[in-house]
Amino acid sequence: MPEKHNEESIFFLYELAHIDACIRFLDEHPQVREGGYLIVPSGLKIEYALAEKGLPFRSLREYRPRDTSRFRLAEEWTVKTFDSPQWKWFQYRGVSLTQMFFLNIQDYFLRLLYYGTILENLLVRHPAARRLVVFPSSHSLQAVPVQKISSVRQQPLLRELLVAVVSCARLIGAQRGIEVVIPVVIPHATVSVKRLRLGRLVFALKRALLELGMDIYNASITLLRPRGTPRILASDYWRNIEPILSQLPRGELMLFDRTETFKAGVKNLWRYRVRLYNFSSFSVRNRKRVRAEAERMFKERWHELRAHGLPEYSYSGFALRPLMVEALDGLCANVIPQTLRDIDGAYAMLTRLAPDVVFLRASVSLQTHFDILAQVARARGIPSLELQHGLENLGPGSYSKRHSAEYIAVYGPVIQEEFVAVGYPRERIPIVGSPRFDSYQRAADPSATDRSEGRKGMAVLCIGTLVGVESAQDEYDLEDYYLALARALEKVPGSSVVIKLRPGSAHERFYLSTIERIFARVPHTIAQYESFPELFDSTDVVASYYSTTVLEALKFGKPTIVYSGEPREEAMIRYHFTRYAEAGGLLTAYTQEELEEAFRSLAGDTALRTRLAERANKAIKQFHLFDGGASGRIVELIERLARRQNRCPSP
CATH class of the missing domain: 3.40.50.2000 (Glycogen Phosphorylase B;)
Incomplete structure (x- = not known):
């Protein structure tokens, strides 16, 4: 196809599977081919595949955003929305849901701004275009009903993220008066209703057997191993937990992430009195009516706010308000019910287990369980602790300013000052160093400043x-x-x-x-x-x-x-x-x-x-405090926090 500058149709391909779909569409619609078209692939892998097939294209390099304005704007819009007094009702049992979903909404804004800018630039740069063709994502949501709970906890706005490109295309096309075509793509293998039901049944059965096995295992540890102290409820990788537990021979671990047990091994499970729990480990049926009333109130307040309480979210010629309304609709309808059950489950778990400290891998995350554990622990008077695992940009457009953990143990004084500068109390940012860098203390020889002797070049x-x-x-x-x-x-x-x-x-x-x-x-x-x-x-x-x-x-x-x-x-x-x-x-x-x-x-x-x-x-x-003593300082901090805890009754 010779290159034209007056293409009537633009094809935006953002998955490899869209190449064959595009070829089929052109074969089925010869008038589109005759009117001239432009293929714009979203990424190098798609470019390579198009080149192998001999299909001409225009690189996305020309159209993608190249500054940080979208990061700043995503943060500003989320702050403007969720920090508004109009959202104060969005909480349950003292757990702020605006805090919990802040990063999810910010991340969704960022995706809309990225793809929205690309599509807007395409239409501005090609004013002769009369048609924008965007294929739906090939990633099927058919698996989501089978593992719905896991999906909601891992990425609450999963559906919205998968359809973001199509949503942006429809929105910008309507605002610009451009025809937007979303071809129906028949998946290579469709899952029958019977097969889907069977999958759900098998999943439920496996889950029930796993829960039974965990109950038996936990009961065995409780009976055969004496109670330890301090009692730590942790949601972290075993590689981060083990160096700390090795200095707490009398400690007891309650592990939230059950997959980490395979990395720990049987010996360590026995040695550290490890028991396995999650939000589903304790019954919350007695609060079913309370949750139903909270859901009803949330829907009522959201519909009031939806009518006249959201800004336009305008950027570079397009307004994202309709897409944010859809996302928040989905959040209230599909995510909130499970989130409320998880909050009740967290209260039941922390009340029954009575840990001295809640230890978290992260407390600013798309995954909701970190935030729930931190906020419920705070409400119960149990200290929560997050250990720093990397540097963070706490400047404009940051992803990680809103940590939910009560304490954040950091590498050194410079990190402490960064957190204090954005409003964290200094006493909540203890300096401990890093167990990861402890392991380097012997390997790193400060006196060997130049090891290049004898090497050429x-x-x-x-x-x-x-x-x-x-x-x-x-x-x-x-x-x-x-x-x-x-x-x-x-x-x-x-x-x-x-x-x-x-x-x-x-x-x-x-x-x-x-x-x-x-x-x-x-x-x-x-x-x-x-x-x-x-x-x-x-x-x-x-x-x-x-x-x-x-x-x-x-x-x-x-x-x-x-x-x-x-x-x-x-x-x-x-x-x-x-x-x-x-x-x-x-x-x-x-x-x-x-x-x-x-x-x-x-x-x-x-x-x-x-x-x-x-x-x-x-x-x-x-x-930084990288002197080989971080694990010991973290142990001292955990023991100190355990002594200071002040348990509160559940709301």
């Missing part, structure tokens, strides 16, 4: 980037990151690179092929299963924007360049790492030219590498 360790949520970081950001590094290293004679990728990553083949293509002219190795200590030892310089990896590199005294061309990560670098650069502990780069200059400087000046390594160690000691 400059070996760079690059921490490979992954695509997370496309509305925050897409495949073009990934390609741009690698391209910048490759182009910079091509200009440094004798340089080589080791690219560290997370093992078993989703879309691993795509990542590997992209790296091989981009680094074709730079000697490179892909590492997946090697540990960071051995990779640090075999390289001279580290390049990364992953905050935790940067801290690890500094801990090992590695000359480090912090770089990202992606706007959100660049904002994180400016927010947190500027002080490290000012202290001479690392180099920051925000442009291709700055990245190239940083590599040239480090390659040609071993004295600079030595100075950076020395100052890196000083910066880590100045900003």
